[in-house]
Amino acid sequence: MFISSTFAYTIASVTTLEKRYAFDSFVSGFILIADDIAGLIFKPIYGYLANYVHRPRLIGCSMILVGIGCYLAALPYFIYGPAVHLLSKTVSLNQSTGAEFCDANRTLVDECTDGSNSYGFPIVPVLLPFMSMFLNGIGESAFYYVGIPFLDDSVDKKSSPMYISLSACLRLLGPASAFFLSSYVLTFYENPFMDPGISDTRDPRWVGAWWIGFVVLGTLIILVSLLLLIFPAEFKSESMFSGKKDKQNASQVVVKKSKIPKLSLGKRIVRLVKNPIYVCYVLGTALRWFAVLGYWTFKPKFIESQYKKSASTANLFSGILGTVPAAIGILLGGAYLTYLQPGPLQLTSFITVVEILGTINYVGALFLGCPQTTYAALPVNNVHTYGTELMCNTNCSCPQKFEPICGPDNYTNYFSACFAGCSPQSLISMNGTKQYSDCSCIDSPGVATEGFCEPNCGNNFEILMLLGVLGGIIGRPAVTGNVIISFRIVDPEDKSLALGLAGGFGSIFAYIPYPLVYGWVTNSACEVWETKCGQTGNCLVYDSDKFRNRLHGLTLTLYYIGSVFDIIVVLLSKRIKNLYDDEEEEVQESDDNT
Structure with missing residues (x-):
């Protein structure tokens, strides 16, 4: 097991x-x-x-x-x-x-060159x-x-x-x-x-x-x-031969054990391949x-x-x-x-x-x-860039961290709250779930929620x-x-x-x-x-x-x-x-x- x-x-x-x-x-x-x-x-x-x-x-x-x-x-x-x-x-x-x-004053630090992290x-x-x-x-x-x-x-x-x-x-x-x-x-x-x-x-x-x-x-x-x-x-059991008593006389000794093969390894392999x-x-x-x-x-x-x-x-x-x-x-x-x-x-x-x-x-x-899961924007031709910048979030200086939120239509996903244009003041908590009430990429009074939209x-x-x-x-x-x-x-x-x-x-x-x-x-x-x-x-x-x-x-x-x-x-x-x-x-x- x-x-x-x-x-x-x-x-x-x-x-x-x-x-x-x-x-x-x-x-x-x-x-x-x-x-x-x-x-x-x-x-x-x-x-x-x-x-x-x-x-x-x-x-x-x-x-x-x-x-x-x-x-x-x-x-x-x-x-x-x-x-x-x-x-x-x-x-x-x-x-x-x-x-x-979303923060227009954020300075994005290049983690590849600042010496604080190493990737490979x-x-x-x-x-x-x-x-x-x-x-x-x-x-x-x-x-x-x-x-x-x-x-x-x-x-x-x-x-x-x-x-x-x-x-x-x-x-x-x-x-x-x-x-x-x-x-x-x-x-x-x-x-x-x-x-x-x-x-x-x-x-x-x-x-x-x-x-x-x-x-x-x-x-x-x-x-x-x-x-x-x-x-x-090895385990020996008399029951494994119980059906053969009429075929064997008392002078026979039956032993259940592994036999040493009579043929060489090469001949045994050939025998299997020809089967x-x-x-x-x-x-x-x-x-x-x-x-x-x-x-x-x-x-x-x-x-x-x-x-x-x-x-x-x-x-x-x-x-x-x-x-x-x-x-x-x-x-x-x-x-x-x-x-x-x-x-x-x-x-x-x-x-x-x-x-x-x-x-x-x-x-x-x-x-x-x-x-298909719908996103507000995704890369074209599967290139290794996110391509998630919209007109409504151009001034947000968003780090490219994947933290999806679901739009108010319960259908459209956003790459993150930042890419949806959400400010810190937009965050509210309802029953332990984070919600975003004021986002520049989402029509008011729509409210977005953290996580993926539930697929239909x-x-x-x-x-x-x-x-x-x-x-x-x-x-x-x-x-x-x-x-x-x-x-x-x-x-x-x-x-x-x-x-x-x-x-x-x-x-x-x-x-x-x-x-x-x-x-x-x-x-x-x-x-x-x-x-x-x-x-x-x-x-x-x-x-x-x-x-x-x-x-x-x-x-x-x-x-x-x-x-x-x-x-x-x-x-x-x-x-x-x-x-x-x-x-x-x-x-x-x-x-x-x-």
Whole structure:
């Protein structure tokens, strides 16, 4: 459970980290691929070593590295402190002031030349999370490519689907808890003991306490890892052979254990590459995971920009929709395999159909959006300047700080109170919400309010949530079946190696490129960038239509191409044998010793 929480928590924190350290989504993708670079290196190694080492200890030691990585991810906060530079100029340890106002006498200081600040690419805040993700990739490789075969070897084949389903559901608690934890800690300011003077967590200046979750997860992971070190090398159970007593006489001794492969590593790899079902399975799986991981990585950002939700709210809904329905679907899939035991053709057909039907949430989201957010002025042709000067604010000497306010029509947004021509005397407070009553760019007696205008989305967000639930329940029953198929389409001695090679292939063609590709797609929908001293920071304003269409269009395209390989697996499914019967891995009769 904890091994899957670190990556999910990093995804949930990406938007906050971009804002805090001023880097874009492509850099976020660079951080996330460290997990898969480690997987590319260690998955094949673990797959090969799994037959020769004490597997629980290997997993435990690898997970300790994950815990250390969590501490590294939190370290930038302790180096740089809270993001007071995003607030207004007057900031103390205990309180900071509000928005900038129109002031013809203001002298704008060039922060790039006055020596008080230095800007450049945030190397340390990017490098430390990158190292954290690399260590996380080492731990995940051990868990999935050593731990899952270890589980399959420890139970009989008829029970294996249910055990794998339960294991997958427990692993889903990791992302669920990570998103819930992120949703909670992001409601606190980055320094929980400091009042930033911001009442709305949707305010672009708000930076939540992202670092707390990494400290909590790192501590829990290390404590749990210590328990794995005392596990036995293998579990033996008489029940896994209970159905074979009539096939074996009393003189036979059946031992369930990993066998030392008879073929060399090179010949075993060639055997896998020449297996058409295995090749199609690997290709289809890589394409689907490319789509699914890319989408879920940037879904919180999509919810924030499309529906104007806070990072905390976006993570909460992403956690619920990404885990609870999926857990239900996985349990249903495990029960289907355990009690009905479909044959190879029925199982592969079932997997293909439910995976295609499970894309209902992506298809629906493609058409469920909000009207474009309207601003009084925005840059032309996506140039790296704000272009927000109007005739009514030419004498305001506004600093280019993004602190949006909503006009009295509840439709038009302004870049800040200063760019709306608001004076300090115009500020009033109603029930804790800042309002601006006398602004030169707003017709009197109109009153503007802090924050974005609420988008007129109708019930689209609620419908999107419902489709997410349906998509998880319908599509996730395929998870257990895919795991079982991956074990049964190769020789028993090749299970760990097959998973390791599949993971290595997936790392090269899916897990490493997906954060970069989806990060580039996300950046391509940006309209306004934060810029400081010639350095481009995070995106401030997205084109909601471009973001929605490109994100979901790419996801559906990749997913359906992967389904083509699933169909080929269905056509070749008659080659799959021995889905539910335990083979005698080692039978030593009394006369074998002679």
